[in-house]
Amino acid sequence: MTVKIIYQGKLPALGSFKNADKVTHAIYGGIIGGLASIAAYKVGLHPYSIGFASAAVFAMGKEIYDEKVRHKSWELLDILATISIPMLLMILFK
Numbered sequence: 001m002t003v004k005i006i007y008q009g010k011l012p013a014l015g016s017f018k019n020a021d022k023v024t025h026a027i028y029g030g031i032i033g034g035l036a037s038i039a040a041y042k043v044g045l046h047p048y049s050i051g052f053a054s055a056a057v058f059a060m061g062k063e064i065y066d067e068k069v070r071h072k073s074w075e076l077l078d079i080l081a082t083i084s085i086p087m088l089l090m091i092l093f094k
Contacts, residue, residue: 025082033086
């Protein structure tokens with residue numbers, strides 16, 4: 001299987017295999033959730049809940065941007081893919 005890195009706008013994304021878009025969403029959700037979790041931990045908040053909430057807000061914002069600016073329709077699976085890693089960590093480490 002060949003994995004290509006493509007650019008859709010400003011950020012890199014995975015391409016050339018089935019569901020590459022969803023894997024890219026999961027990676028970005030994990031990065032955003034991880035950064036928010038680190039910040040939350042440093043100020044004494046529950047890191048996994050904050051990471052999940054941050055990824056969820058980002059996912060919704062991204063879909064709103066896609067609809068309003070890029071004139072693409074909402075994709076529920078994109079939102080679910082974006083929050084999948086932070087949600088899994090929140091469930092495992094609550």
